Amino acid sequence: MRLIFYSFSLILVMSLAYLANLESVKTKATMYSAKLLRTEVDELKEELKFLNAEWALLNRPDRLTDLVKWHYRELKLIPISIKNFKSIKSVELSKPSNRKE
Amino acid sequence: MIRVPLRPLAHILAVRSSGGNPDDIEKQNVNQRYITYTDLTQKRAERRLFFVGIMFLISFVLVCARMTVLASSEVSSVLTEVSPSNLISQRSNILDRNGNILATNLPTFALYARPQVMIRPQLAVKKLIKIFPDLNAKKMLTDFTGQKTFLWVKDKLSPEQRQAVHEIGEPGLMYGPREMRLYPNGRFASHVLGGTRFNNQSATNADMVGSAGVEATFNNYLSDRADEGKALQLSLDLSVQAAVENILGGSMNIMRAKGATSIVLDVITGEIITMVSLPDFDPNNRQIEFAGDDANNNPLFNRAVQGVYELGSTYKVFTVAKALDLGLVDPETEIDVFRKTNILGTAVRDDHYKVPKLSVTDILTESSNVGTATLAAKIGKNNQISMLKDLGLFHPTEVELIEANGITPLKPKKWIDSSTVTISYGYGLSMSPLHLAVAYATLINGGYKVIPTILKQDNKDLGRRVISAETSNQLRKILRSVVQRGTATLGNVEGYEVGGKTGTANKQKVGARGYDNDRVVSTFVSFFPVKSPRYVLLVSFDEPSYRGGKEKNERSAGWTAVPVAAEIIKRIAPLLNLRPSSETDQVVQLGR
Secondary structure (H helix, E strand, O other), X not given: OHHHHHHHHHHHHHHHHHHHHHHHHHHHHHHHHHHHHHHHHHHHHHHHHHHHXXXXXXXXXXXXXXXXXXXXHHHOOOOOXXXXXXXXXXXXXXXXXXXXX | OOOOOOOOHHHHHHHHHOOOOHHHHHHHHHHHHHHHHHHHHHHHHHHHHXXXXXXXXXXXXHHHHHHHHHHHOOOHHHHHOOOOOOOOOOOOOEEOOOOOEXXXXXXXXXXXXXHHHOOOHHHHHHHHHHHOOOOOHHHHHHHHHOOOOOEEEEEXXXXXXXXXXXXXXXXXXXXXXXXXXXXXXXXXXXXXXXXXXXXXXXXXXXXXXXXXXXXXXXXXXXHOOHHHOOOEEEOOOHHHHHHHHHHHHHHHHHOOOOEEEEEEEEOOOOEEEEEEEEOOOOHHHOOOOOOOOOHXXXXXXXXXXXXOEOOHHHHHHHHHHHHHHOOOOOOOOEEEOOOEEXXXXXXXXXXXXXXXXXXXXXXXXXXXXXXXXXXXHHHHHHHHHHHHHHOOOOOOOOOOOHHHOOOOOEOOOOOOHHHHHHHHOOOOOEEOHHHHHHHHHHHHOOOEOOOOEOEOOOOOOOOOEOOOHHHHHHHHHHHHHHHHHOOOHHHOXXXXXXXXXXXXXXXXXXXXXXXXXXXXXEEEEEEEOOOOOOEEEEEEEEOOOEOOOOOOOEOOOOOOHHHHHHHHHHHHHHHOOOOOOOOOOOOOOOOO
């Protein structure tokens, strides 16, 4: 009886120790991957910063003005002015049709 | 402990004499000893067991406590212990009101040299000069071959330059990681942004600090890494700023002016939508060698907030406003005017005198010095001073630019009668263009005090009341008629009702008393739309002269600043989401 009790306790302790170790290994692995992810996030953020800066540089007012000038023939872009505003009355709405059903 | 002998002689003799066996006594004593010994060891064992039990209890309690702490603590606390990021740059971005980037940080490298480990310094110098023609070859060679152990070669390297230096193959040339401030829009808004420089350089890092503009004012905010470097959002609108700068720059060249400045201000929130000062500079390369003797002409000088000028007839509005607010006159009240007269003992003249009587409205439309001085005498010195003080013209503006700190308008040391007279039409009180724009915003927005700001405001309460709503309304109408039929007729813009006041002030002679006739500061302060004002626009030129005017060299604001302001409004009003007035006829209530 005593032998059975002892061996059962031993097996219990061993298996608990194994589970604990397993958890510890898992935690370490997760922490490592979190670290990797963090580095990746940082790198992506840095890249995004670069791209944002590049985008801002490409969209700087001087360059846009030049682009509009160079491509005037194809795009015919001109600065917005009062002529671009129209009253709602000047919009021609489709009249009710007289079509016979 | 006294040891009892196993065979005490007295007992043995006694036993022997009674014929007993003396060995029994020994046995008895041995037995006795054994009992004492077992008692002792049992007690000792009990004590030890008790001690071990206590130890176990303590350790169990400790383990339990630790487990409870672990079980109840947040998981994230474990994650945050993982390496903090050190890649993210050190300084926050600066954005305009729509989120466009005005300033950002990029990683780059600085180049330094360790002459001790150099192999062929002569060759290195020769090749470095090819990459960086601005370096001094002679100095570099003496440095490289001398006793120095460490020296900086170049602050910032572009990736191409770094590759080129790498290809020299010289082991004594090394790179230190650096951050570089990039202003992608170049010269636009350069005065507002200011610039940065490096502080405490070392091989591995360098602190970046703001040296001017908002970079300096908000240095602590921008270099604070908490909150993942939240960006600083300014009230500027990049597209409007660019439009104004382009128009102003073009006209400055046509008028051969020494400088120009322009401010667009939200009349309710006090947000500065654009601030231009010309000539300007590229903040990416702030090292400007300025050789002139007048600091006002240095491109780094922000005319809009640092320059104080006598801004002429634009001040007349303040006198008229106070007179209306006190109820001394109304816009139709007629005032006697003369070509030349004496008011409070000061000689005043009107160069474009036409009729002997002018209504208060016409005093502003005709810009009559005599009429304004008469009103000033009517309201008196104290009322005049309190008006100017209420408009914030005796103190620095509260705008968050380091350059504006301590820029107080220059007023006479002793406010005598002649000060009252001359200041009423624009001489004797010098202020920055921003002061003037803010004062106008206060007068026409319904009479609420405006405090200028360079930061985007989501919600701002109206300021303290300075003049009544009625006076403000009257002023709007008067200033509208200045544009309709007065000195600023070229300021009419189809679709946008514009009101404003011109000012052409002669500049003081250099190194002598009195004023120059051919050197002027011409200013136009306007606002639009008149019915429910949203923006104040100030345009000012320093020493303009325009050849297309009535005279050979036209300098008056009506021919210089006004048409430019009209052009600017035409261009920026749609950008500011303002519809032409034919569409928005009803008056919009002020306030939000």
